[in-house]
Structure formats: structure tokens, C-alpha cells
Amino acid sequence: xxxxxxxxxxxxLAATSLWYFGCSVSxxxxxxxxxxxxxxxxxxxxYSRSDVVDARKSSSDFEKNKSDLSSLDIRSANYTxxxxxxxxxxKILTGTLSVGDxxxxxxxxxxxxxxxxxxxxxxxxxPLTLTDAGKQxxxxxxxxxxxxxxxxxxATTNEVPITFTVKFHFDLTATYSTTVP
Numbered sequence: 001x002x003x004x005x006x007x008x009x010x011x012x013l014a015a016t017s018l019w020y021f022g023c024s025v026s027x028x029x030x031x032x033x034x035x036x037x038x039x040x041x042x043x044x045x046x047y048s049r050s051d052v053v054d055a056r057k058s059s060s061d062f063e064k065n066k067s068d069l070s071s072l073d074i075r076s077a078n079y080t081x082x083x084x085x086x087x088x089x090x091k092i093l094t095g096t097l098s099v100g101d102x103x104x105x106x107x108x109x110x111x112x113x114x115x116x117x118x119x120x121x122x123x124x125x126x127p128l129t130l131t132d133a134g135k136q137x138x139x140x141x142x143x144x145x146x147x148x149x150x151x152x153x154x155a156t157t158n159e160v161p162i163t164f165t166v167k168f169h170f171d172l173t174a175t176y177s178t179t180v181p
Contacts, residue, residue: 095155
């Protein structure tokens with residue numbers, strides 16, 4: 001009989017604890033962020049573009065769970081030349097993808113591209129190797145109050161005219177944790 005009372009007491013205590021403290025729920029979700037840059041610069045071998053990305057616009061789950069996010073990870077990144085209309089031997093000699101805060105006051109290198117023949121990679125997704133510092137800064141900006149970051153793309157080519165469009169894509173995973181009463 002004592003065992004039954006003891007078991008009943010433990011069950012009541014457990015139920016009361018769950019009711020009082022709530023139940024913690026943790027869930028992962030994945031989403032992508034895309035940014036496309038149109039590059040048309042006929043007078044120079046170098047060019048630079050920048051624009052803002054907003055995680056809330058990329059994922060309704062991100063916007064809905066922003067206040068409960070416990071982690072964010074950039075799983076992979078790639079670029080695709082989605083449009084190319086330059087000389088067949090045109091190359092990106094050096095290119096830099098950087099990330100900064102929305103105001104543009106701070107930047108970190110996110111990835112570099114070197115020796116890429118544009119006609120050879122046109123319409124083919126190419127992987128990017130992200131720097132640790134750039135990756136962390138990108139995550140910090142997305143988890144910040146604006147949920148946004150500024151991406152910068154600058155490059156030097158070997159010949160003009162320059163006419164192409166490049167799309168950068170990032171696959172991310174976020175985890176949110178919340179307590180359900």
C-alpha cells in the first residue's frame with residue numbers, strides 16, 4: 001500500500017512540476033537566403049555591388065520564432081552565374097563576397113572567388129568556402145534586432161565588357177526553444 005501511495009505521490013509531483021514549470025520544446029527548421037547581383041560595367045575591369053538580405057523575408061518560420069531562436073547555422077553556400085553575355089574567355093580574376101551590418105559601417109570577408117571563367121560555370125551552381133569570421137558575423141547580424149545583413153560583391157575581371165548576373169544562395173538551419181505551459 002505504501003508503494004502505491006509513493007508512486008501516486010511521485011506522479012502528482014511530476015504532473016505539478018510540468019504544469020508549474022511548463023514543458024520545453026525545441027525544434028529545428030531550415031531555410032534559404034538568396035541575393036542576386038546584376039553586374040553591368042562596360043568601362044572598368046573592376047566592379048562592386050551591395051544589397052541587404054533579411055532573414056524574416058526569407059522564412060516565415062524565422063519571423064514567427066525570432067525571439068525564441070537559440071542557434072543559427074549556415075550549412076552551405078554557393079553561387080550561380082544565372083546570366084552571362086561577355087567574352088567567352090572572360091574570367092573573374094579575384095572576387096570577394098563580404099558581409100556587413102545594414103548601415104555599412106563594418107564588413108567581414110565571407111568568401112573569395114579566384115580564376116573563374118564565367119562561360120565555363122554559367123548556369124552551374126558552384127560551392128563557396130566561407131571564412132569562419134565572416135560566417136560568424138553573418139549569423140550575428142541575422143540574429144540581431146534587424147535580422148538583416150548587407151552583402152557586398154566586388155571583383156576584378158580580365159576583360160570588358162562585363163555583363164552577367166550572379167546569384168548567391170545560403171542554406172541555413174535555425175533552432176528555436178520555447179516553454180509551453
